[in-house]
Amino acid sequence: MTQRRPATPRVRVAVAIGSNLGDRAAHIAWACDGLGRVLTDLRCSPVENTAPLDVPDAQPDYLNAVVIGRTTLAPRALLEALLRLEVERGRTRPGVRSARTLDLDLILYGERVIDEPGLQVPHPRYRERDFVLGPLARLAPRWRDPVRGVILAALWRSRRLPGRG
Secondary structure (H helix, E strand, O other), X not given: OOOOOOOOOOEEEEEEEEEOOOOHHHHHHHHHHHHOOOOEEEEEOOOEEEOOOOXXXXXXXXXXXXXXXXXXXXXXXXXHHHHHHHHHOOOOOOOOOOOOOOEEEEEEEOOOOEEEOOEEEOOOOHXXXXXXXXXXXXXXXXXXXXXXXXXXXXXXXXXXXXXOO
């Protein structure tokens, strides 16, 4: 009699996609396809055009999207897969926050909080970035921010209150 190995649990994850060099729309579409090789149950938000934030020099506007899906990869292995996809699409890193063909950020990994060298989850700035939080809250409104314990829809509503940025 053969023993069945227990199935590896699939963890829900969120990834932000951005591009501001070259054919931005093609880079975003390619990233969604590429993420389909790494994630199952993939859902992608609409693509938004946004001005660059916190960049060191003048840069073109970004196209941004957010995807959610499920993975059996550990957090570090998933990050490495994202970095490989960036490189495959021509990403170079000439400086911090420089323009890029493709940027893939791991935003959420289930309900985990991770703070390791080179890997912070939740992404430390996702709550302040409307182009990430808004689409993410629309895709998964009941998902809880693992640090604040608040559902994403409520986080998004709090960003939209009068007097808030």
